Amino acid sequence: MPLPVPAVRPTPDPPVNLRSLGRVRVLEALTAARRLSRPELVRRTGLARATVGSVIADLIRAGVVTDEDAPRAEGLRTGRPARTLSLNRHAAHAVGVDISRDHVRVVLCDLFGEPVWDRDLHRLPDNDSGEVLTTAAELIAQARRATDVPAERILGVGMGISCPIDRHGTLLAEGIMPGWIGVRPTDELRERTGFAVRLVNDANAAVLAEHRHGVAQHCGDVVYIRLSTGIGAGVISDGRMLLGAGGLAGELGHVIVEPSGAICRCGNRGCLETVASPAAIAKLLSTGTAEPTSTAELIDLVRAGDRGAIRAVEDAGDAVGRALAQAVTIINPELVVIGGELAAAGDVLMAPIRRAVQRNTMSWHTSDLRVVPGALGDSASVRGAAALVLADAPERLAGLVAG
Numbered sequence: 585m586p587l588p589v590p591a592v593r594p595t596p597d598p599p600v601n602l603r604s605l606g607r608v609r610v611l612e613a614l615t616a617a618r619r620l621s622r623p624e625l626v627r628r629t630g631l632a633r634a635t636v637g638s639v640i641a642d643l644i645r646a647g648v649v650t651d652e653d654a655p656r657a658e659g660l661r662t663g664r665p666a667r668t669l670s671l672n673r674h675a676a677h678a679v680g681v682d683i684s685r686d687h688v689r690v691v692l693c694d695l696f697g698e699p700v701w702d703r704d705l706h707r708l709p710d711n712d713s714g715e716v717l718t719t720a721a722e723l724i725a726q727a728r729r730a731t732d733v734p735a736e737r738i739l740g741v742g743m744g745i746s747c748p749i750d751r752h753g754t755l756l757a758e759g760i761m762p763g764w765i766g767v768r769p770t771d772e773l774r775e776r777t778g779f780a781v782r783l784v785n786d787a788n789a790a791v792l793a794e795h796r797h798g799v800a801q802h803c804g805d806v807v808y809i810r811l812s813t814g815i816g817a818g819v820i821s822d823g824r825m826l827l828g829a830g831g832l833a834g835e836l837g838h839v840i841v842e843p844s845g846a847i848c849r850c851g852n853r854g855c856l857e858t859v860a861s862p863a864a865i866a867k868l869l870s871t872g873t874a875e876p877t878s879t880a881e882l883i884d885l886v887r888a889g890d891r892g893a894i895r896a897v898e899d900a901g902d903a904v905g906r907a908l909a910q911a912v913t914i915i916n917p918e919l920v921v922i923g924g925e926l927a928a929a930g931d932v933l934m935a936p937i938r939r940a941v942q943r944n945t946m947s948w949h950t951s952d953l954r955v956v957p958g959a960l961g962d963s964a965s966v967r968g969a970a971a972l973v974l975a976d977a978p979e980r981l982a983g984l985v986a987g
């Protein structure tokens with residue numbers, strides 16, 4: 585069964601024995617700090633020195649931890665160098681897959697979540713989920729061939745998809761991704777690859793990635809909005825992913841911003857998506873001198889100073905800001921992150937978003953609020969999908985070590 589709750593602070597089941605618990609604690613400490621001395625490990629884990637010693641010996645033998653000279657401080661050239669322990673980032677890997685209506689991207693990430701292999705394929709048929717999943721499986725096989733990572737050193741596959749997912753792991757694809765109605769992508773991809781697969785909404789994956797690797801590190805309350813073909817949001821509240829009763833929190837693309845606007849693919853009228861998705865913006869420009877056929881073309885027009893494109897993106901930014909203001913009022917985040925392909929429009933988009941958030945919230949909500957572009961660009965979702973798997977890496981790695 586797919587894991588429906590991507591916890592930012594994972595609370596694993598109790599490990600089976602004390603030795604395994606010790607390994608998990610040591611691995612958690614090394615994952616968080618990257619590099620620690622033995623005394624620091626003893627202090628951080630609360631384990632006895634002898635226990636840390638034997639756990640470390642096991643982990644070094646298994647190639648999971650390396651023991652090396654600490655870098656010397658400038659000017660200190662005498663005395664025995666201190667030894668530090670660090671996680672061998674290549675001891676295991678996680679696969680991230682990101683699927684939207686017309687593209688599939690696969691990354692293979694090391695234990696620190698850094699991609700060691702990355703491919704992005706566009707213009708896939710959106711109505712053939714089987715073909716897209718087969719392509720994803722082929723890309724995973726390519727990644728393994730290119731990097732020589734054996735199957736037993738892959739902790740699993742995280743799959744982000746631009747479609748609402750309920751708490752039972754069911755895609756709510758009607759009107760969103762018609763070719764995926766009734767499909768169980770976790771089962772289908774597991775059958776094609778042999779790896780356990782976890783499913784997550786792409787905006788939830790993206791907020792997880794920005795929290796682990798990007799602009800939202802050390803932030804406990806974050807709203808991330810993804811402005812792509814579809815619009816969705818991922819929310820971290822008090823350090824945990826906010827999913828809602830049905831797993832559907834954060835569907836900001838379907839907040840009403842123009843009550844008498846166009847009919848949305850969800851069947852309602854005037855949703856944010858009908859105003860601020862790249863396709864909606866392109867439609868506005870169809871009577872002008874240039875009609876972009878892709879988000880990249882739209883961004884090019886903005887950068888070239890096309891007045892119509894700039895005006896359309898500014899108005900979209902205003903609508904995004906009004907929708908975000910409601911989220912800010914309800915959730916009270918410290919950080920709002922703007923992601924997705926449209927974020928490449930830069931200040932033309934960001935300035936009206938910031939202004940509309942400011943104008944439509946109480947001053948207490950925005951006095952310390954930052955509204956910033958994401959740091960990871962369009963790789964946020966795929967890296968977040970891998971991060972979902974890596975959140976359990978200490979437990980999984982502890983299980984890999986024999987003894």
Ligand SMILES: [Zn+2]
Binds near residue numbers: 837
């Ligand atoms: Zn809608």
